Amino acid sequence: MAVDTRESMRWLYERSRSARGAICRTVLLGWASGCLLIAQAFFLSRIIHGVVIEACPREALTGWFAGLAAAILVKAVAGWWRETSGFAAGARVRAAVRMELLGRVVARGPAFTRQERTGALASVLVEQVEGLQGFYALYLPQLVLVILLPLTLAAAVFHVSWAAGLLLLATAPMIPIFTILVGMGAESISQRHFQSLSRMSAHFLDVLQGLATLKLFDRSREEADAIARVSADYRRRTMSVLYVAFLSSAVIEFFASLSIALVAVYLGMSYLGYFNFGLYGQPIALADGLFVLLLAPDFYLPLRELGAHYHARARALAAAEEIRGLLQGPLPGLAGGRGRLTSPEGIRLQCSGLHFAYDAGRRPALKGVSLEIVPGRCIALLGGSGAGKSTLIGLLLGFITPDQGEILVNGAPLNGLDPGCWRRQVGWVGQNPVLFHGSLRENLRLGQPDAEEDRLTEAARAAGVLDFARLLPRGLDTPVGEQGVGLSRGEAQRVALARVFLKNAPVLLLDEPTAGLDADTERRVLDGIETFRVGRTVLTVTHRLADIRRADRILVMEEGRIIEEGPPAGLLSAGGPFQRLMGS
The missing domain is CATH 3.40.50.300 (P-loop containing nucleotide triphosphate hydrolases)
Incomplete structure (x- = not known):
């Protein structure tokens, strides 16, 4: 395993601490479901034995049927709870990682975001963080269950036949070995898939933001061709990931079916009298043989599920590489300071x-x-x-x-x-003021969320916001779109100035x-700045x-x-x- 892969895996395991309780609960519920599988197999084998061999009346089997129904019902509840708990574990980790990423992006500041493509950053924060879900909800709990459940089921089989138990244990390693061999390149394939997704997201966002420019320069057709190429590359990467996933599933099913067939052959030969070993000196009853045969597929089920979830591991590793790259970037010197101002008044x-x-x-x-x-x-x-x-x-x-x-x-x-x-x-007004989706009043209150209404109105008046707000249908409560959609550049500039006035820094x-103000508005805004300064x-x-x-x-x-x-x-x-x- 490469150094970067080991570091990414260590990072993934470290992040599981925030959801340790939910992951442990998922494992416990998975093990309980396995124990209930043993109960199901036991009750079902006894019912079939009673009907076929002993010809028991229906009334004599009522208890067995009740036990089987109870086992099925409880197992269904445990399975539902396990899925819910696994999802909660993944959601908790995703929320923690997303908050860590957002905190890091904020700490690195605008100087960093200007150097990165917005679409690529959005892809890391959304798609690639989502790529961690399967690792914590499915793969990590299954990594523990793949040891616990087969040993528990093997113990139940050993109670009937030590030879059948040994056969199960001997064939079990074939599934993970061949799964690993088939999926050796899955991490690199998933990483290329994520990189392709980031490129496509960034390219789409660039095209949307520059749509007017592309139209004016008559470059729409060329950009459409570029999008087609990026999309085709993403399709090829996706098919590569699916190819590995389906091939892994086929290998797992083949070896699981082969192993179950070997157990069935052993039991059949024992019934025919060709094999007389592994039964503790007792002839094997139909109920015992059915019990072992019913458990054999379930013995390999955790291994098959681990193989099915192996692509979730590969996807999480690829996502972790990108996320770690963003988290490990250098912070500006101010990000680590702890000092306080002794005299903030002047x-x-x-x-x-x-x-x-x-x-x-x-x-x-x-x-x-x-x-x-x-x-x-x-x-x-x-x-x-x-x-x-x-x-x-x-x-x-x-x-x-x-x-x-x-x-x-x-x-x-x-x-x-x-x-x-x-x-x-510090109060700051840049050349391109940023307004958020919401009302004018909500955008003004970014400067001082708990400001009194009189102070807010005075700041809006000093910056000239009230001049155009009076003409709007709902005044300061009029909604504006993201990036100030619905306002002119000069109006957005005045809102940004009012926000700074309200902050009172x-x-x-x-x-x-x-910038962007007419002469009369410029004069009044400058008067407001001169009074405020x-x-x-x-x-x-x-x-x-x-x-x-x-x-x-x-x-x-x-x-x-x-x-x-x-x-x-x-x-x-x-x-x-x-x-x-x-x-x-």
Whole structure:
């Protein structure tokens, strides 16, 4: 077994701890069902013996029939309970793994999600986590039952004939041996199947998100062909998995049938008098022979079920490889901090010698950036595309960690702070505000879920949300679609600003806060920001002159460096990079 496979198997076993009780209950119920199989075989063999050999009247067999009916009923209940318990075990593990994955994705932050295809991430969180269900619900309990049940049934057979018992025990290993031989490549086949599914999910999502662009550039036919190729690859991978599963089932059935036939031959020869061994010196009765014959298929049943569930193991191993890859990725430095802010009322930010590159060997996004922002001051950040503005914002938010240099918050290193504690002190509005499916009011309350209605209304007024909300059929209770469907970009921007106003954080980071707004709305929103920013630490990324004039200081960035800084009026008359940017 390869090292990665061993690690994945160890990971799967470790995750079973969260459902240990349900798995143990599943095993116990499976063993109880096996014991009830012995009872069924016993009662049925006695009934047939009584009818065929002893010609017993119906009344004499009433007790046997009652026992058989009770055994069948109790076994059915135990089987149902076992299935329910197994499903609960799988569901519990899936929920725990999914929460762990979501926590990891959140901890790694937007810098990670921007590098990954959304469809592939969704595939891991949904399809591949679902792929763990069979391992915990079926395979893992069966791994224990495959030892317990055959030994229990063999003990019952040994009570009648030690030769038949030995025959069962001798032929039992053939089934798992040949199952393993047939399914040796099942893990790699399942892994390729999952990778194909991830590619297909990611491709479908990309096409759906870019449908308008594809139509405008008349590339719909080419993308349809690409989808057909991806789907055909997924179909081939699926058929490969099914081929291994069906071949394993055929091998299991063949050897189980062969072994049962050997037991039947032994019993037949014993009845004919050719074999006189293995019966403890007593002639074998019809009831005893029927009892052994009825138990023989059930003796191999746990082995056959384990073989049938072997593909669940292969599927879980393939899923575990992908899930572990996501869980083991590096976390930003802020993710491990535990420190608290000593004075969150006023926050002073100091950046010294910040260097950062997204990948080794690529051009650095930041090269020795140093700046200081004090409470009550607004710093405006300018620069062309790729200057490093968004990277600096990402560092301040704690989504990424500098390769060199440090960020101090009230004199304490940012990477030593608790992430939740720090982000509660920060209000952020990005270029593409994210709104969730729900009402306008629910989206506003993301900033402060327990805010009073008066504060919510005031924040909505300051950001200009009430201007368009009054025209909507249900005001702030009007539902909006995912990603702000139903609102213009400017309206979505105002909702995001109102959310930040409601949060009332001491640090305010704004990335083009008035993008998409008309001149009148821009003026009123800037008035709201200016009122709100009093006593706060503010950094805004902008290219709009109206925003710049309200800033206390300007920083101009180019190729990851701050190349010019000063007050707006002074820079406008200096004839430097700032003036050239504003002129362009």
